[in-house]
Amino acid sequence: MPEPIIEIKNLRVYFYTYAGVVKAIEDVSFNIYRGETLALVGETGCGKSVTSRALTQLIESPGRIVSGQVLYHRDDGSTVDLLKLNDEEIREIRGNEIAYIFQDPHSSLDPLYTVGYQIGEAMEVHGKVKNIKEGIGRAVNILREVLIPDPENRVRNYPHELSGGMKQRVVIGIGIANNPRLLIADEPTTALDVTVQAQILELINELKRKYNATVLLITHNLGVVAETAQRVVVMYAGKVAEIGSIDQIFHNPLHPYTVALLRAVPNPLKKIEKLESIPGTVPNLITPPKGCRFHPRCPFAEERCRKEVPELKEIEPGHWVACHRY
Amino acid sequence: MEPVLKVEGLRKYFPVKSLLRTIGWVKAVDGVSFEIYPGETFGLVGESGCGKTTTGRTILRLIEPTEGKIVFNGKDVTQLKGREMLWFRRHAQIMFQDPYSSLDPRQTVFNIIMEPVKFHGIEVDDPEEFVIRLLESVGLNEMHLYRYPHEFSGGQRQRIALAKVLALQPDFVVLDEPTSALDVSVQANILNTLKDLQKKHGFSYLFISHDLGVVKYMSHRMGVMYLGKLVEVGPAERIFDNPLHPYTQMLLSAIPIPDPELARKKKRMEVKGEPPSPINPPSGCRFHPRCPFAKAGLCDKEEPPLVEVEKDHYVACWLYGKA
Amino acid sequence: MSEKVEELEAREEYEMTILDRVSDRIIDAFASFINIFKKDWRRRNQSKIKEWKLMAYAMNRSPPALLGLFIVIIYIILGIFGPYMAPWSYDFFPVNYNFSTQLAPPGSTYFLNVTTIENGYIVHYTTNIHYLLGSDVYGRDVVSILLAGARTAFVLDIFIILIGPTIGIILGLISGYYGGKVDETIMRITDMFLAFPGLILAIALSAVLPTRIQNFLNAHTWAQTLMLKLFALHARDVNNLGKLLAVFVALVIVWWPGYARVSRGSTLTEKENLYVEAARAVGLPTRTILFRHILPNIIGPILVMITMDFGGVILTEAGLSFLGLGAVPPIPDWGNLINQGSQYFPQAWWLVAFPGIVIVTVVLGWNLLGDGLRDVLDPRTRRSLEFKLKKKSKGGESSA
């Protein structure tokens, strides 16, 4: 039985925006197991990024974590609820035990500081080095580890002097600088070209093996999921639709949304006569549909789907789905 | 059959300036030739900065070409002026990638669609009826007539853009990554609409994309671009089944396959380096620094020509040339 | 925690206020008015009308902006009708050998024996003049000058802002859209003007221009009549028009470069939007692209700037007359009163205080309005209001 490193229970995040209360995620629950790569997939606005950020309270105003628990199991056997920690306690975990990589390397880095400084800073704020200067020294090794050529000179470069792929390597370098136990990669390759994407995914896998870390990979690209993850959580409109291993999700999808999604993606290695599209549009999360949030677009929707919110049920070992059909 | 569009030796260089002097050229498009036949979709794939978007825009003379011939329905577009240019503007259209910036936010849907129609002097009995008909053909309706773009989702906006293209009844449309800003579920919808319209009206498409899966789904024939040059041209099915150029092979091996079983079985090739800057492209074959099969003394010296290796399947690589 | 959520939701709901209904009425009336001339206008622009109403709601919920609007409306009314509301003519000062009405403190009253010619007869009568806010160095009533001076300020203000920014915006649009050599030339010229401190340039121009302008006026009677009507001046002041108009020309010259810069910048970013390229792709002429597509999209922030500059022009114009340039007595002018007062400060404090208060109030009014417009023009504010009003009305139905 795999042991969980993170247990997310009934997480709920709302955004109090100009336009009203956006119920970004509601009652999201799933586990992340030690040593796995878990992919969180879904379309724009489904709440996958919000979920990943809520883990360490990284929700900006007007957002607010309304309820839920994030149980974090430390190596020493102790367990903490990350949502109960105060600012300083959670700060010590961020970037140290749980590190992030964001989508756009161009905007993640501060343009006014050298990459060496920014890597060194990540170590310094967690007391891994005495001062930034020592940190910059250590940054050379980190740059070497993320396969940046000529690291001795690159530490002195500013972000704008590097290509997109190189910047993302630096961002990854900042992520692994403190040897984190959980690495959260939020669409790490969306802004990059396919060939660079392949290299970055390869690098993340490599580093994960080396440090025995756990990876939470957030993506909308089902191809990336199939090639890198072991388990998948499919989200739709702020809720978890389905959880399973990649083989379960890709070869035996249960939720009508997952089924439709897989039929909408063109596979370059298969002959496709006709892609199937999902009718309708993603619902507005200020006034989400009652009952199952997918029912307005679902071909199998019945009266019950319009009224009752489906619970997440385990259909086969490790394969959970939130749908009234099961 | 006569091609709708024939591009020959198209080049577009952008100057690089420093202290008022030109110190170099970005060779965005460097000698590209292909043709597109009526009712056909020609796909153009490549990574960002390879010149595929510049190619699309240069063909429509949104950017003036540095060199080369663009023959559209028998007329050289680069020589057109005045009335004839307007004729070209009407019959060759473009649809853009970003649905959020490609519609003027201050105009109603009605105005967005009618402005070009009025400008080109196309006679319409009842403008409202005309626009409603168009909206219906792309899956919108008369409720949307007097709304502003911000009231629509990304997919709906691309439909409006499509209705606008349809209004001028063009022969040829450049589709510049029309779905890359959209979610997969919406993307399938737009792609299918595009295919249906092509069947109905006999449009020719130049389909530009970086997504190999989408290109395969849409195109009859396709070209692969690398640093301003076409490295492989041929029927789409053939290129995917039997990629000849090492770059095409690298692209295919780098692209993630949405099927775990196929992904595990997929033939993999190591992906080396990043695309170099188009300012000073490598000598000889531009791909040689990243190519696992590069032969010193040949690939880094001489540029391979685009040659027909099997029927209708062209490739620019010394592996198939000087044997 | 969930209590807090409900509280937040509750606080974010809005009801239609009386002001909202008033602004709705005004906008509806305006729409019907246009509808008379343009068939179907109201139906075709329902989205736009809804947007206008939402803008008005946003305005109605911002007290500072409302205050600004109120001040500005008063200013405009006084700018148009001020000279006719003044108790005395702007150049009337009593001459009396027994006492001096010069620099009379606020609240003082004098009895006057007036001798005038009416219908060809010499008329004598007695009256009294009450200096509510005191009198100036000539013995003119400050209230009357302030009211008549509103017209001077208003006319200069409107015309300078109509002309200066328009020139700037057009040059900026052209410069930003074409780029290259055109851009380089226009921007170098703009830089030259920006390198002058605006006030110094204005001072220099208003010092050298009057003679030329006066010569022009003297040669063209129609221009004289027009200007006298515009500024509501007596025909005998025709020789002072040159100095007044010099300020006008000077400020127009000073006021365009800033707009050229800003609109060039916005055009540069705006033309990156694909709709501009889409317009080129269907062959639309540059003129249409610039004025029908780009201009409406960049005008928002410029409108805010224009609103605030209505205040800026008043400040600068009054500053020039404070320095003795531009409007000189007997032409009624706020800055000129302060100029007079500065020579008798602190004895004649009212000559600085009252025009000062008027200037600060009006300028602040424009600035508050401009600042409020910035929020009103922000589409996010409008979306939010739309949502909250909708929600409120829904809630009301269900409870009823």
Add this chain to the structure above:
Amino acid sequence: MVAGLGKFLVRRGLTFIPTLIGVTLIVFIIAYVIPANPVKAWAGGEKASQAAVEMIKKEYHLDQPWYDQYWFLVKGLFTNSLLDPLNQEPVFTNIGNRFIVTFQLALFAFLFVVIIGLPLGIISALKRNSATDMTLRILALIFISTPIYVIAYLFIWLFFLHWSTTTLAGIPPSPPHKITHVPVIDALLTLDWSNFVQQVERFWLPGFTLGIAAAGVLMRFTRNSFLEAYSRDSTLFLKAKGVPKGRLYRHVLKNALVPVITILALQFGGLLAGTPITETIFNLPGIGRYALQAIMYLDFPALIGVTFLYAIVFVTANLIADILYAIIDPRVRF
């Protein structure tokens, strides 16, 4: 990096040359082409003798074609041989001492702008959408809306007539040791406290008056700039790195300062422009008043000298802004 900066400065400096040429041309047009008959005014008004007029015409090349007049003028400016027709002294000699007064005034004003505008702007941003923020925003608008000539008299009444905390007559002597030629800085450098206090007593009120509007502008600008920098993705990434609040704000502030610096440079130029009014009211013998005098007497060589000086200061301020910009923001150098 240094080479990059040098190249950048050369490039930037080159664009200033046409600006300066243009400025002299504009002044030339204003001074020589527009006025009806300046010579008469210089020679002593309407009653000037024909001989005197002829002499002045010859001296200032006014009988020559316009390009010759212009060349004479520019050459005169650069060699400081252009004479002020009123007192027959070279123009820049006349300007020299006055400029120090004006510069010192602008310096005081600038100090007030920075110490009022920056912190209040940052506070406003940190407490955004609160009552404090609202108050500060309205305060900034009031600062912007109040003309110098109103606020000056209010302050004179308060500080001079009422509390007598300042003086309005004469200017204190410069300290004996001249290092920068700016009295207050020299006094500070030579630790001449009594002189320093004298300078401050005389200059703080005019400086404060002159700077208050610009402080309002800076407050608004700093607030927006700070909020913009705070809302960037890089801030979220810093949080995700576990960076503590203090250091986070340091990153944000540095990013926010990049645009603020340009505004500051422009404001320094703007402050100089506001000096004619301030100097007149506070009775300071600076170039603002000199310029006014020159205009009143149609003393155009002096006017050209002053505007040329203003343009140079403006251009220099811009250049300094560019240098600071390039130092803070590594992207500019390329």
